[in-house]
Amino acid sequence: xxxxxxxxxxxxxxxxPLHIHERKHGTTRPSLSYWQDAWxxxxxxxxxxxxxxxxxxxxxxxxxxxxxWNVSPSVQDLDQVSKPPWASRExxxxxxxxxxxxxxxxxxxxxxxxxxxxxxxxxxxxxxPVPGATGGYRIYRNVFPINAQQAYxxxxxxxxxxxxxYFEDRLDLKARDYYYTLVPLDDNGIELADATTLEVTxxxxxxxxxxxxxxxxxxxxxxxxxxxxxxxxxPLGTDYLGRDMLARLMHGARVSLFxxxxxxxxxxxxxxxxxxxxxxxxxxxxxxLMRFAxxxxxxxxxxxxxxxxxxxxxGPGESGIMPMLIAMVxxxxxxxxxxxxxxxxxxxxxxxxxxxxxxxxxxxxxxxxHMIPNTMGVILVTxxxxxxxxxxxxxxxxxxxxxxxxxxxxxxxxCNEGIKTMLTTPHELIxxxxxxxxxxxxxxxxxxxxxxxxxxxIRNIE
Amino acid sequence: xxxxxxxxxxxGVITVWFIATxxxxxxxxxxxxxxxxxxxxxEEIRANLEAKYGLNEPVxxxxxxxxxxxxQGDFGISFTQKNRLVNDIIREHFPVSATLxxxxxxxxxxxxxxxxxxxxLYRNRLPDIIIMFLVILGISVPSFVVAAFGQLGLVSLNNxxxxxxxxxxxxxxxxxxxxxxxxxxxSTMAYLTRLMRSSMLEIVxxxxxxTAKAKGLPPTRIFTAHQLRNAVLPxxxxxxxxxxxxxxxxxxxxxxxxIPGLGRYFVEAxxxxxxxxxxxxxxxxxxxxxxxxxxxxxxxGFIDPRVRLE
Numbered sequence: 001x002x003x004x005x006x007x008x009x010x011x012x013x014x015x016x017p018l019h020i021h022e023r024k025h026g027t028t029r030p031s032l033s034y035w036q037d038a039w040x041x042x043x044x045x046x047x048x049x050x051x052x053x054x055x056x057x058x059x060x061x062x063x064x065x066x067x068x069w070n071v072s073p074s075v076q077d078l079d080q081v082s083k084p085p086w087a088s089r090e091x092x093x094x095x096x097x098x099x100x101x102x103x104x105x106x107x108x109x110x111x112x113x114x115x116x117x118x119x120x121x122x123x124x125x126x127x128x129p130v131p132g133a134t135g136g137y138r139i140y141r142n143v144f145p146i147n148a149q150q151a152y153x154x155x156x157x158x159x160x161x162x163x164x165x166y167f168e169d170r171l172d173l174k175a176r177d178y179y180y181t182l183v184p185l186d187d188n189g190i191e192l193a194d195a196t197t198l199e200v201t202x203x204x205x206x207x208x209x210x211x212x213x214x215x216x217x218x219x220x221x222x223x224x225x226x227x228x229x230x231x232x233x234x235p236l237g238t239d240y241l242g243r244d245m246l247a248r249l250m251h252g253a254r255v256s257l258f259x260x261x262x263x264x265x266x267x268x269x270x271x272x273x274x275x276x277x278x279x280x281x282x283x284x285x286x287x288x289l290m291r292f293a294x295x296x297x298x299x300x301x302x303x304x305x306x307x308x309x310x311x312x313x314x315g316p317g318e319s320g321i322m323p324m325l326i327a328m329v330x331x332x333x334x335x336x337x338x339x340x341x342x343x344x345x346x347x348x349x350x351x352x353x354x355x356x357x358x359x360x361x362x363x364x365x366x367x368x369x370h371m372i373p374n375t376m377g378v379i380l381v382t383x384x385x386x387x388x389x390x391x392x393x394x395x396x397x398x399x400x401x402x403x404x405x406x407x408x409x410x411x412x413x414x415c416n417e418g419i420k421t422m423l424t425t426p427h428e429l430i431x432x433x434x435x436x437x438x439x440x441x442x443x444x445x446x447x448x449x450x451x452x453x454x455x456x457x458i459r460n461i462e
Numbered sequence: 463x464x465x466x467x468x469x470x471x472x473x474g475v476i477t478v479w480f481i482a483t484x485x486x487x488x489x490x491x492x493x494x495x496x497x498x499x500x501x502x503x504x505e506e507i508r509a510n511l512e513a514k515y516g517l518n519e520p521v522x523x524x525x526x527x528x529x530x531x532x533x534q535g536d537f538g539i540s541f542t543q544k545n546r547l548v549n550d551i552i553r554e555h556f557p558v559s560a561t562l563x564x565x566x567x568x569x570x571x572x573x574x575x576x577x578x579x580x581x582x583l584y585r586n587r588l589p590d591i592i593i594m595f596l597v598i599l600g601i602s603v604p605s606f607v608v609a610a611f612g613q614l615g616l617v618s619l620n621n622x623x624x625x626x627x628x629x630x631x632x633x634x635x636x637x638x639x640x641x642x643x644x645x646x647x648x649s650t651m652a653y654l655t656r657l658m659r660s661s662m663l664e665i666v667x668x669x670x671x672x673t674a675k676a677k678g679l680p681p682t683r684i685f686t687a688h689q690l691r692n693a694v695l696p697x698x699x700x701x702x703x704x705x706x707x708x709x710x711x712x713x714x715x716x717x718x719x720x721i722p723g724l725g726r727y728f729v730e731a732x733x734x735x736x737x738x739x740x741x742x743x744x745x746x747x748x749x750x751x752x753x754x755x756x757x758x759x760x761x762x763g764f765i766d767p768r769v770r771l772e
Binding site: 294304392422 | 473477480481484485488489491492493598599601602603604605606607610613614617621624706713714717718728729732733735740743744747748751752
C-alpha cells in the first residue's frame with residue numbers, strides 16, 4: 001500500500017523576506033521631539049508668545065536702540081530740565097538779562113500783575129501798594145493751585161519797603177504754570193490776611209547767544225529778539241539734570257537686563273552643578289552638601305546683598321555691576337541646587353534608567369542622554385522665573401542707593417531719582433517704573449507659558 | 463512631634479551660628495577700618511582705641527569674643543553714635559518693623575486666601591480673569607513703585623477730602639500703619655492668591671469632595687468645610703518664607719513712608735559704615751527669620767498630622 005505522497009507547492013518567493021510596506025492609512029503622525037512639542041504648546045499660548053516678543057523687543061531696544069538714538073545718557077540739556085515729553089519745545093528768543101528795579105513801560109493795570117511777558121529768564125511782578133502793608137510784602141510761589149489749606153508753596157523773598165511794589169523771580173524757572181501769592185506784612189513782619197494770588201504761565205526763553213551755542217540756529221542765519229526757536233527733541237522728556245530719558249532708559253536697560261539675565265544664568269548653572277553632584281554622590285556627601293545649601297538659604301538675602309556690596313567696594317570710575325553680580329550668584333544658587341538634586345534623585349529611580357543600564361549604558365551616556373534632557377525643562381523654567389527676581393533685586397538696591405554708582409544709569413536708580421519729584425514731574429518715575437514692570441511681567445508670563453509647555457506632568461493630565 | 467520640634471530648634475541654632483560667622487567674615491573683608499575718620503589721629507590714640515574695641519587682638523580671638531557676646535545676647539555698642547547700645551537700637555526700632563510686618567502678613571494672608579478662593583470659585587469667568595490680571599500686575603510692579611503710588615494716592619485723597627484722612631508718612635497710630643502695611647503685603651498677597659487658586663482647583667477634583675457631593679452636602683458646606691480648609695494648608699507652609707520676604711521688603715516701605723523701623727536704620731548704618739550696628743542687625747534679622755520659619759513649620763506639624771509621621 002502506497003502512502004499518499006504530499007508534495008506541497010510553494011511559490012518561488014515564499015521564503016523571501018517580506019518588504020516593509022509604507023502604511024497608507026494610519027492614525028499616527030510623525031513623532032515629535034520633546035522640544036518640538038514644547039514649542040508647539042508655547043506657540044498656542046498667546047500670552048506667553050506676546051511675552052516672548054516683548055522680551056525680544058526689549059533686547060533689541062537695549063542692543064540696537066543706541067544706534068538709532070545716538071544721544072549720550074550723561075549730556076545735560078540745561079534749557080530743558082525735568083521736561084515731560086508732552087511739554088512745548090518752542091522757545092522765545094530774548095535779549096540778554098539786564099537788572100530790573102520795578103521800572104515799567106506800561107503803568108496801567110491793577111492788582112498783582114506781570115510787568116513783562118513771563119518767561120524762563122525772569123518773571124517780573126508788579127502790584128499796587130496795599131494799605132495795611134507797613135512792614136512790606138512776602139512773595140510765595142507754588143506749582144499747584146492754592147488749596148483750602150492755604151499752602152502758598154515756596155517763600156521766594158520779601159520786600160520790606162511798603163512802596164517797593166515789585167518783585168523779580170529768577171529761581172529755577174520752568175515752562176509751566178506757577179501760582180504767585182503776595183502776602184502783605186505788618187510792622188512786626190506778621191503776615192496779614194488779604195493775600196492775592198496770580199496764575200502765571202511761563203514760557204521757554206533763550207538768548208541769541210545761547211541758541212547759537214547750543215546749535216539750535218545756524219550761525220549765519222538771522223535771529224532776532226522776539227523770534228522763535230525749537231529746542232532739542234527728547235522723545236521721553238528729560239530728567240532732573242536735563243539728561244535725555246530715552247537714552248538713559250536704553251543705557252539703564254543694559255545694566256538692568258545684564259544683571260537680570262546673566263546673574264540667573266550663572267547661579268542656575270552653579271546650582272545645577274552643585275545639585276547634580278549632590279544627587280549623584282548621595283549618602284553622606286549629599287547630606288553634607290545639602291546642609292551647607294540650607295545654611296546659605298538662611299542668610300537674609302537683601303541684608304547680605306548689601307553686606308557683600310560694601311565688602312567688594314566700588315572703586316572710582318567703576319559702575320559696581322560686577323560686585324552685585326557676584327553677590328547675587330553667591331547668595332542665590334541653593335534653590336536651584338535643591339531642585340536639581342530632587343530631580344536627579346527622582347530620575348535615578350525611573351524604570352528607563354534601569355532599562356538603559358541593563359542595555360549596557362555607561363554613566364556618561366545616562367547623564368547626557370537621560371538626566372540632562374529630563375531636567376532641562378525645569379532648569380529653563382527656573383531661569384525664566386529667576387530673571388524678574390534679579391531685576392527686582394537690582395532695582396531695589398539701586399533704589400536705596402546701594403546699587404550701581406551714580407553716573408551709570410539703571411532703571412532702579414532712575415526710579416530713585418524720579419520718586420523725589422513724583423508730584424511735579426511724574427514722568428521721571430513712570431517711565432523707568434513702566435520698563436521694570438513690563439520686563440518683569442513679560443518674564444513672568446513667559447515663565448508660566450514655558451512651565452505649562454515643558455512640564456510633562458501637566459501635559460499628561462490634559 | 464516634640465522630638466521634631468527639638469531637632470528643628472537645634473538646627474536653627476546651628477544656622478544662626480553660620481549666619482553670625484558669615485556676617486563676621488564679611489565685615490572683616492570690608493575695605494577700610496572702623497576707626498577711620500576725617501580727623502587725623504595720632505598713633506597712640508589709635509592704639510588706645512584699638513585696644514579699647516579689642517581690634518588689636520588676633521582675628522580668631524575677636525571671633526570668639528564676638529560669639530561669646532552674641533551667646534549672651536550682647537550686640538555691642540554703636541561705632542558712630544556715642545553711648546548707644548545696638549541692643550537698644552534693636553529694641554527701639556524692631557517693634558515698629560515687626561508691627562508693620564505682622565499687619566502686612568495678616569493682610570497678605572487673609573487677602574490671598576479670600577481672593578484665591580474667589581478665583582477658584584469663578585474659574586475662567588470674569589471675576590477670575592480680573593483678579594488674576596491684578597495678581598500678575600501685583601507681582602510685576604516693584605515695591606517702591608507701589609509705595610510711591612500708595613503715597614501719591616494718600617496725597618490726592620487728602621487733597622480731595624480737604625483734610626487729612628490718613629497721614630502721608632510717619633508712625634504712631636493705626637492710621638499711620640494701614641497704607642504702608644497694605645503696600646508691603648501686596649506682592650505677597652498676589653503670590654498667595656495664585657497659590658491658593660491652584661490649591662483650590664486641585665482639591666475640587668479630589669475624592670473627598672466627590673464623596674461629600676455624593677453624600678448630598680450643601681455646596682456651601684463643601685466649599686467651607688472641605689475645600690477651603692484643605693486648600694489653606696499649602697498657603698500656611700509658605701507663610702514662613704513670606705514673613706521673610708515681607709520683613710526685608712519693609713526697607714523700601716519704611717524709607718518711602720518715613721517709618722522709624724529697623725530696615726531703614728540698617729540702610730543708614732550701612733551708609734555710615736557703623737560696623738556693630740550692621741553686624742547686630744544682620745544677625746538679629748537672620749535669627750528672627752530662621753526661627754519664624756521653624757515656628758511656622760512646627761505649627762504646620764500640629765495642624766497637619768501627615769507631617770508628624772515623616
